[in-house]
Each structure stands twice: as structure tokens, then as C-alpha cells.
Amino acid sequence: MRRIPFILAALLLAAPAQAQDAIRIVGSSTVFPFATAVAEQFGRTTDYKTPVIESTGSGGGLKLFCSGAGLDTPSITNASRRIKASEVESCASNGVTEIVEVKLGFDGIVIANSKRTGRFDLTKEQIFRALAKQVPIGGKLVDNPYTTWAEIDPSLPTTKIEVLGPPPTSGTRDAFVELAMEGGAKAVPMLAALRKEDKNQFKAVAHAIREDGVYVEAGENDNLIVSKLEANPAALGVFGFSFLDQNADRIQGSLVEGVEPTFENIADGAYGISRSLYFYVKKAHVGNVAGIEGYLDEFTGDAATGEDGYLSDKGLIPLGDEERAAVRTATLGLSLLSLE
Amino acid sequence: MSDLNGQADATAKRRLAKRYAAERRFRLYGASAIAVALLSLVFLLGSTVLQAIPGFTHHVVTLDFDLDATKLDPAGTRDPAEIGRADFSRLVKVSLREEFPDVRDRRERRQLQRLVSTGAAYDLRDAVLADPSLIGSRLSLAVPMSDDADLLLKGEIDRDVPEGDRRVSDRQVAWLDQWVAAGRVERVFWTRFFTSGDSREPELAGIWGAMVGTFWTLLVTLLLSFPLGVSAAIYLEEFAPRNRATDFIEVNINNLAAVPSIVFGLLGLAVFLNFFGMPRSAPLVGGVVLALMTLPTVIIASRSAVQAVPPSIREAALGVGASPLQVVAHHVLPLAMPGIMTGTIIGMARALGETAPLLMIGMVAFIVDIPGGPTDPSAVLPVQVYLWADAPERAWVYKTSAAILVLLTFLIAMNLTAVLLRNRFERRW
Numbered sequence: 001m002r003r004i005p006f007i008l009a010a011l012l013l014a015a016p017a018q019a020q021d022a023i024r025i026v027g028s029s030t031v032f033p034f035a036t037a038v039a040e041q042f043g044r045t046t047d048y049k050t051p052v053i054e055s056t057g058s059g060g061g062l063k064l065f066c067s068g069a070g071l072d073t074p075s076i077t078n079a080s081r082r083i084k085a086s087e088v089e090s091c092a093s094n095g096v097t098e099i100v101e102v103k104l105g106f107d108g109i110v111i112a113n114s115k116r117t118g119r120f121d122l123t124k125e126q127i128f129r130a131l132a133k134q135v136p137i138g139g140k141l142v143d144n145p146y147t148t149w150a151e152i153d154p155s156l157p158t159t160k161i162e163v164l165g166p167p168p169t170s171g172t173r174d175a176f177v178e179l180a181m182e183g184g185a186k187a188v189p190m191l192a193a194l195r196k197e198d199k200n201q202f203k204a205v206a207h208a209i210r211e212d213g214v215y216v217e218a219g220e221n222d223n224l225i226v227s228k229l230e231a232n233p234a235a236l237g238v239f240g241f242s243f244l245d246q247n248a249d250r251i252q253g254s255l256v257e258g259v260e261p262t263f264e265n266i267a268d269g270a271y272g273i274s275r276s277l278y279f280y281v282k283k284a285h286v287g288n289v290a291g292i293e294g295y296l297d298e299f300t301g302d303a304a305t306g307e308d309g310y311l312s313d314k315g316l317i318p319l320g321d322e323e324r325a326a327v328r329t330a331t332l333g334l335s336l337l338s339l340e
Numbered sequence: 341m342s343d344l345n346g347q348a349d350a351t352a353k354r355r356l357a358k359r360y361a362a363e364r365r366f367r368l369y370g371a372s373a374i375a376v377a378l379l380s381l382v383f384l385l386g387s388t389v390l391q392a393i394p395g396f397t398h399h400v401v402t403l404d405f406d407l408d409a410t411k412l413d414p415a416g417t418r419d420p421a422e423i424g425r426a427d428f429s430r431l432v433k434v435s436l437r438e439e440f441p442d443v444r445d446r447r448e449r450r451q452l453q454r455l456v457s458t459g460a461a462y463d464l465r466d467a468v469l470a471d472p473s474l475i476g477s478r479l480s481l482a483v484p485m486s487d488d489a490d491l492l493l494k495g496e497i498d499r500d501v502p503e504g505d506r507r508v509s510d511r512q513v514a515w516l517d518q519w520v521a522a523g524r525v526e527r528v529f530w531t532r533f534f535t536s537g538d539s540r541e542p543e544l545a546g547i548w549g550a551m552v553g554t555f556w557t558l559l560v561t562l563l564l565s566f567p568l569g570v571s572a573a574i575y576l577e578e579f580a581p582r583n584r585a586t587d588f589i590e591v592n593i594n595n596l597a598a599v600p601s602i603v604f605g606l607l608g609l610a611v612f613l614n615f616f617g618m619p620r621s622a623p624l625v626g627g628v629v630l631a632l633m634t635l636p637t638v639i640i641a642s643r644s645a646v647q648a649v650p651p652s653i654r655e656a657a658l659g660v661g662a663s664p665l666q667v668v669a670h671h672v673l674p675l676a677m678p679g680i681m682t683g684t685i686i687g688m689a690r691a692l693g694e695t696a697p698l699l700m701i702g703m704v705a706f707i708v709d710i711p712g713g714p715t716d717p718s719a720v721l722p723v724q725v726y727l728w729a730d731a732p733e734r735a736w737v738y739k740t741s742a743a744i745l746v747l748l749t750f751l752i753a754m755n756l757t758a759v760l761l762r763n764r765f766e767r768r769w
Contacts, residue, residue: 022709022717024620033732036706037540043708044462050708052621052717055727072617115505221730223737242732249498249505308450310458314540315732 023051023289027061027078028171030107030240031277034316035078035299041310042298048291051076058171065280066091075285075292079278080107080171085339098283101337102296103327104305106317108241108266108274109176110253111163114233118157120254124272126152127256128184130161131215133208136190144210164218164225165238175275176238180256182206183272226251241266241274242315266317274317283334293332300328388741388748395742398530398543399490400482401456401519405435405464409476418472428468429461432483440515451512457484459544482526487542487735489516493525496734507734533742537708538724542735545728547743549710553623553703553718554692554750560627560714561634561691566684568631569638570673573680576639577646578668597636604633605697613701620702621717629697634687641683645676678765685758689751695722721747 025035032055043050056064058079065077066087083101091099111127113120129152134141149156166173185191185206195202209215218225222239226247229237236254241261244253253261256272265271279299286292298304304311305318312318319327409416412426436452437443443452460483467481468474484490488507491497493516503510519525530543537549580586608629612618618625649672657667698704704723711718719727725747728740 029730032706033540039706040540040708052705052707054621054702054705055730072619222732223729240732246507246732246734248507249501313454 021290022049023076023291023295024074025051025053025076025078025279026056026064026074027054027076027279028058028080028277029055030058030080030171031078031104031279033242033314034104034277034311035279037311037314038295038299038304041304042291042295045298046291046294048294051291051295053078062087062091062280065282066094066096069095069282069284071285071288073282075289076279076281076295079280080275081174082276082278083280083337083339088337088339096282096284099337100281100283100331100334102279102281102300102331103319103323104277104279104299104316105311105319106266106274107277107315108261108271108317109172109179109238110241110244110261110273111180111236111238111256112229112244112251112253113236114229115250115252117159117233119252120149120156120236121258122156122254123187123257124180124184125187126156126184127180128188128206131163131209132181132185132205133210134205136188139190141205144212144214147214159234161214162216162232162235163214163238164216164228164235166222167217167219172238172240176273177207177209179273179275181209240315241317245315263312263317267320277316280337281334283336286334296331300324300331388744391738391741392745393738394491394494394496395738395740396530396533397494397527398532399485399493399525399527401485402480402482402524402526403432403435403439403456403460405431405479405481406438407431407468407475407477407479412468412475413472418475420469420472423472423475424465424469426465428465429458431464432456432460448511451509452515454486455489455512455515457486457543458541459484462544482528484532484543485525487733490543491735492516493520493527496738533739537710538706538719538727539708540706542731542733542739545739547721547724547746549707550719550721550724550743551746553707553711554720556623556711556714556718557626557630557720558688558692560624561630562684562688564628564631565634565638565687569635569684570642570680572635573639573642573646574668574673577643578664578672593636593639597640600696601633601694602696602700604629605700607632608697609700619715619717621705621707622715623703623711623718623720624714625701626698626703626720627714629701630691630694633694633697634691637687637690638680638684641686642676642680645679645683646672648679649675675767678761678767682758682762685754685761689754689758692720692750692754693722693747695720695726698723721750 023039025039027035032053035053039051039053042048054061054074058081061074061077062079062083065074067073083099088099091097111120111122126149129135129144130146130149132144135144135146136142137145146152146161148158148160150158165176182203185202186195191202191205194205216235218228218237222243225237225239226243229235229251237251241253241263244251244261245263259265259271261271261273266274281292281296301309303309305316305324306312307318307321309316309318318324408431411431413419413423415422433449433453436456437449440452443449463483464479464481467479485493488497489512492499492506492508492513497506497508499506499508499513508516516525532544533546535548536544536546539545576586576590608625612625612628613620653671653675654667657671658664662670695704698720702717703719704726705717705719706727707717707719709716721743725740725743728736728743
């Protein structure tokens, strides 16, 4: 009851504020550091306003993006995974039928520890055995019994298994589970057989991370994980490559399947845990929201996403030259997304 | 007899000693509780201040720029718009190349360019636009170094670790040392931190945008919560009948004061953004949401301030013929004002530190432009802290602490004002 005068006051104040002047961008926290760098450069070198970027997570961003076609909805959403068919449908049911997909590069997920201890050399199967909720032992699925790395493989150190990583809401966690855990599960013959029989059952086993305190959910803040690794040399941490790149004097990335997480290895696909980064544009907004073409031009240009572009300084691993040229042509021509 | 007495005496003494010991122990517990609280406060503030100090300063290097008229203003019109569009980052590159002419390799040139901030080109442009007569001459200008070079010079990046493990290569260290030896590098107090908006580069980022956003947000909060809160409090205390309805309202106000702030954010998203279609990320919506959140605090504080005005004053006023409205307007409200102000300031201080409700309405965003009014997109101080804490570059650690110190300064200033107001104007009857 007391709120009525308020809402009226709010309405009166809000009335003149409908026009949209800056590009509105939402989405993945992984793409956020790259998108903001491009947005700032775009804002400084053109007469347009600097785009406003919110870090909402890939899923949250797509939800906002698909909520409608009106100019009060975001024009662009960033994603650290590809848009799902279900999301394309939900977009279409809200009137967002024309979407342009832009692949901007790769991001590696590293498993790192403090420089003060030895470097780990892990296989995906070992990662799976260390972190899965249930592991196959003697032909049966049992609750994960491993407490030290040496129990999994005598070649590994005898230290306690302790891994700090992102929570389930994070896109990094999704990609880690899909690439590392699932990849490791496929290497176990019994689970590979299960995969052929019952795909859902396999996914349930491969995607379940143990909840007995060995895997510690350390929040979305990767800086926090880095400083915790420094304080606790026995622990491993899971996070994006750019944080390893920035803190290479304090932490080291573990080898996965014998490959070191370096810029070159991720770029040519040798390093096994890497994913593509995307952003999606509403075609209907191009021409109606000022500056979108310029932003796309800046983002796909050599200065930003080229091999020596400023985004590679920020930790983005760019596409190969040929693919990048193709993406640029498709983006500037506003080719529509099709999920084959 | 005397024996018995002596025994009783000894028991009593023992008991007394025990009671004294208990007393001392109790005081010790209390003192140690305070000591623990103080120690953690000192630790928290100490670590923040220590980390903030590098955030307030930055290294600049003085470079010579050749302001070639054919590149800056080929038409010779001296039109600011034309000059502003010139490629100033090219001039910076040329200047660096002249500085170290033996650097020919493309990779090495890039390393050299990375020593100087991308902001150097913006500073150069500003200098030329401020004084177009410089075009055609050589200009010596102190430009910011990049965050990595700055951290190395500050000693935050250890130059003794192997080359591959640090962000600054041996070659870059050698160039930096050469500049330092020539006296071209200077560590200055970084005013840009207080005058510019957010940026992706730590050395160019500032909190002015967040401060302006905070100002607009808190202004809206104050304009809504103060009049509404005070009128609600006065009505409930002075005019409302005591019945079940007012009891119900009172219980609800007390409950609302304890509702977690994120709930108000969800309400803001559902009501103001989705239903009324107000703009996202705007201080207007943030202010309204925070006003809802602080309203119960303001009402409760105002009610107790109004209650504290003795009834004799009201009765005296009524006795000389004042109307109830006059009693309130001429006597109760002025006397209760210091208490109301204190409550409002404390409520506003709480609103100043909130991020959770703003997350839902899109104020947790990267916003470079300084907001010009309550409907422009903007961030607020605690949001800026949150965003910077999450950024990968090492230099952000220090910027985050510096921003925390600025936020704490505002909080302490507001709370201090509340205490001063109370001490200066409060009357006891």
C-alpha cells in the first residue's frame, strides 16, 4: 500500500528514459575481459558511445538475449559455449529469429599448481579418477575411494588430492567436465562400453564431480584460486588460461596427456582441454542500434583478434588465419546462424 | 567456638577468592574478545592499505614526439575534429623507434611498444588538441607506462625469476633500466585514478565514473526514502490509531528491515524493469531499489526519534491552542530531526555498500562513459571493486585495494557525520 506513491514517482522519473544509445551486451564471464577491451577501443576510436557490457554467465546472457527482439533487450550476448538448439527455439518463440554467430577464438582450461612444488603430468583418465563421484574399480562403479594421487597411479606424487575449481554455474566448469572428465571416462573401457549402451547413464557418471571435500568449489573468481594455490602448494586449481598467463611466475600449468598448456599448443589444438568462444548478434538490431557494424568490424579485425592483436595480450587464443578470414566475411555479411 | 569461627572464616575467604578469580576471568574473556576483533580489523585494514599504495601511484616515461604536420593535419585547417582523428598511436610507435633505432625485428618492436600504455596515444592527442600550435614542432611529454612495466619498476614483478615465467622479458627489463638510468622515468601520484571512468587497462582505469554513479543512485535513494520514511514514521507515531492494522504494519516494517538485500534486487527486476520497462543499469532503478531497502531502517530510526520527544512538549503546544499538525511541524519534527538524520545517514551508508540488489538490475557492468544523469548506465563503487577483483591482470589487485580504500573513506565520512550530528544537536530530557 505504501508503495503506490513511490511507483508513481518512479514512473514519472522514468518516462523520458526509453531511448537506447549505447550497444547493450551481456553474457559469459570468460568472454567479458575480451569484449570489454574491444568495447573500450571501439568507444575511444569512434564517435559512438562505449558499449555497456554485463557479465551474466553464458546461460544467463542467452536467456536475456532471447527474451525479446525489442530495442530494450541486449543486442549481443557473449558465450563460452555454442548456443543450444533449445535456446534457438526459445529465441524464436520470443521473436528473435535472425541471429548472427561470431566465433572469436579459443580458451584453454588449465590445471595448475604452485611453482614451489613439482609439475604434474596427468592423463584425462587420471583427472577423471581423481575427481569423479563414482569410479569403476574391479568392474563395478563404487564411490571414489582415492585420497592421494599415488593411489591412482604410482608415478604420481603421494600428496593428498585437493582441487580448487569453479562452481556448477560456471561455463568453465561445464567445459572442464565435458572435455576433461568425459574425455577421461571414455578412456576407461568399462565406461566406454556403457557409453555405447546408454548414453545418458554414461553422461551421468562422467559429469558427476565428487562432493566429499576433495574438489573444493572456489567461486567464480579465478584470482582467488590463484592466491589459494600460492598459499597451499599441495593443491591444484582449475581455471582459464589467461590467469595462468598473467601469473606464470607463481603457478605452473600441469601437462595433460603430455602436452603443456601454452599459447601455441592451445592455438593448434594439441592441448586437449580447450573450447571455442562465441558471441551472438541480433540481426534485427543492426542498423537500429547505432554502432553495431563498427563493433563487429573492430572485434573481427586484425588489430583485435589477429595473431598479434591486443586480445592475445589479454590471453585470448586467436583462430587460425584462414578460419578468421572466413568468420570475418560471414560476420560483416551478417550470415545467419544455422545449427547443423 | 573460635575454632569453628576460624573454619567458617577460611571457607568464606576461599569462596571470596574464587569469586574474585571468576571476576578476573570474565574480564579477561571480554578483553580478549575485543583484542581479537581489533586484531582482525587491523589485519584487514593493514593488508588493504599496503596493497592499495601501489595502486595510487604510476610510472611515467618522458618521450619525444615529432608532431609532423603532414601526418596530423595534412589539410592545414587546424580543425580539432580533423586532428582528433589522426593516428596518434602511430606517433607513439615512431617515437619509440627513434628511441631505440637498432630494434628492427618485428617481435622486438612489439615488445618495445608494450612498455608504454595504450593511453599514451590518448594523452598525446589531448595535449595536441589543447594546444594546436604545437603541430610541426617536437614535444616532450610524460606518458604512462604499461601496467606490466609499472609493476616491474615497483618491484611487484620479481626480476630474478627465469625470463619465461614473468610478463616482462629480459630485453624489456634492459630498455626500462636504460630509461631509468637516463632519469626519464618518474613515479607520480596517479590522479587519473580519481578522474577517469572504468577501463580495460589498469593504468587507465579510474573510479570517477563509479563515484558519479554512486552519487546519482544515492540521490534517488535519499529523495525517495527520506520523505517517505519520515512521513510514515510521523503518521504511525502521532496520528495512527493503535489497532490491529497498525500493529500489522509495524511487524512488517520490522521484518522488511531484516530481508536480505538480494530480494529487493529481484523485486526491482520483476517490477521496475520487466513490468514498468525502466532502463537497465540506470542509477534511477538502483536508487529506487536501494530506497526500498533503506526505507524500513529510516522508518524505525525516525519513529524512535519521534518517540523520544517528551509528551510534555506536545501537551504544552496543544495547551496554547496549536493544532495537531502545528504540534508536529513546529515542535516534534524539529526536535526529532537529529535522530532522524542519524538514522537516514546510517541507512544511506548501508545502501552505499550494496552490490547484491544491483546485480539483478544490470548495474554490475563494464561502463566507460561517465554517467550524465540518473538514467544513463552506470556502476557504483562496490560494484567497481567487485568487477576489478575479478579481472585477470595482476595490476588490478592494487587498483581493487585502492578502490576499497576510497569506498571505506566515504563510509567512514558518512558514519562520522552521523556521530557528529548526534553529538552536536541531540537533546536529552
